[in-house]
Amino acid sequence: MTQTPTRPTVRRRPTMVDVARRADVSLKTVSRVVNDEPVGQELVGRVLAAIAELGFRRNDIARNLRSRQLNATVGLLIEEIANPFYATIASVAAEIAAAHGTMLITASSEEDPERERALLQDFTQRRVDGLLVVPAGLDHSFLRREVELGMPVVFLDRPPQGLHADAVLLDNRGGSHAGVSALLDEGHRRVGLLLGAPSVPTIRERLAGARAALDAAGVAPDESLIRERLIAPEEAGRAVAALLDLPEPPTAFFCANNRLTVGALQELHRRGSDAALVGFDDFELAHLMPRPLTVVAYDTRELARVATERLFQRIAGDDTPPTTTVLPTRLLERGLA
Amino acid sequence: MTQTPTRPTVRRRPTMVDVARRADVSLKTVSRVVNDEPVGQELVGRVLAAIAELGFRRNDIARNLRSRQLNATVGLLIEEIANPFYATIASVAAEIAAAHGTMLITASSEEDPERERALLQDFTQRRVDGLLVVPAGLDHSFLRREVELGMPVVFLDRPPQGLHADAVLLDNRGGSHAGVSALLDEGHRRVGLLLGAPSVPTIRERLAGARAALDAAGVAPDESLIRERLIAPEEAGRAVAALLDLPEPPTAFFCANNRLTVGALQELHRRGSDAALVGFDDFELAHLMPRPLTVVAYDTRELARVATERLFQRIAGDDTPPTTTVLPTRLLERGLA
């Protein structure tokens, strides 16, 4: 005889009503106990006992619906959490958020504007208290309504487009200028420029800074030495190889981010080339590389800190006009070749 | 005459009631349109127009309260998001979660059991659909009630204690055994063992594996060569220095994690020592180190993948007994000295 399988009783979660019944007090008294409002000693005891017996936990969803209180949640939109740059941002943001008693929902756009839009919309539907965004897309006007409706948004590392909002950025142009100038100061005249996707404003700024440095030194830029749209380290390696095979190869390279720097470095190392190299972005272990590396460094933690604190100011009610903060970079000289 | 500062009208967010009034339909019809349930063409048009005009976004808080539906949120508790190991876990978990239409709330315990407990409690109050936990504390019996009440929990990298739940772990003992055996096979008899806090089960397992390897090779373990409680890379460096200064220094080192490996490597490099070195944990750029490094590697992504998929099985209703999965490690031989 087969018995009907007894579906393990998925007990309904106890609510304040259950606790109230068990402790023989009113619902409201349970609410007061849970929220540390004044209640007589004896009742507190009964209620706490009932809570313990039932394993009651206040439902923050209901709490948040009823009271106009904050959600204690902010959304962080980045490109990809596995990237140390973004992991650092997430770490600092989470730390500051925790100090404000709030948690972080982190989502990765993977550089896909459509995904970015969907994720930001999801965040707003979840009624997060604020948004920290490293934008991927080129247009953020779709957030305007949200901002008007009071959703605080702070952009980070890249500026918003089509939207007036707080932003905390790096001095990409200045950093790039300094990096390339360091090479020029050493007498280099043919400098290979390795860059990522030019659709990213950050990258355009870095290219502009490099060009400005060349210009300032009176060096006419050789367009054949500029390689854009490089993503993976291997692509940078191949670009270095191609440039070194030119009839008039560059004697120095400038890489616009650390992935490219590592790729370029490996290729130079493989070839035994003594071309000089400066990279944008410091990275862990850079000092242990086959050769010491001069890099344009910046303080990622500071970037995240300033942005997150701005966000919490906004959440606290600051409604002064949006500002853009540009953080300095610095040249970390560890040798050029 | 000073005028009372007109507090910028913080417009109340529009609700379905507002939309309904504007579109001159019932509240329920708006709900239906928003949820893609069948509604006549004309009304759909009116409702969508009203939604666009008002900038309405469904309040997922209220939605979730009313419908017994899932929250589309899972909690991830790790030690520290800035650590690449955990960042990788977060990345994979977020990716798989996204495939299930859910988001991740990530929080860092920073190895503090009290904080861990508080964060997990917060997660449960937020009514997340499930919990992914890299435990810090030594006792998780406080989660038992939650598990009984139907909260799916999967432990990751470290086993739960005082609680029967799913776990996905690494073969720490086997990996350590293989790493130390590799050194012994090269003829080394004095092996320095560098380890972290012995309160972490993972570390104890790694020590046990190392001891087992020594034992299997008939080498009596010299306790003075075992250094525990090492956290920062610098501590590993100092430990290496101290060991090398012994009258009978070790000829080889085994480091129980990559932070220690880097610290030890730097000290060996600084001294020009040719002592052999094997580390637990691979790390990016290991192949670019001053010397190629043999490491005990494992697949962090796979660890996270298996754990997250297990969690979503549970969320989908799988109520078979909890299982523990142990994933293999492998020795990545890149040279010993």
Place this chain on the structure above:
DNA sequence: TTTATGGACGTCAACATTGTCACTTATTAT
């Protein structure tokens, strides 16, 4: 003694949405 005063506790509505059910109208089968 009478009347304020205040603290402890309870009742009821409200938050924004979805589930249930009933009603209307048009369409199909008899």
Place this chain on the structure above:
DNA sequence: ATAATAAGTGACAATGTTGACGTCCATAAA
């Protein structure tokens, strides 16, 4: 033509909590 069905729409309750307000009783002030 009539009944049965189906599809679209609305009214109302329910979700679990907190805010507003009212009641009761003990105590202090008049």
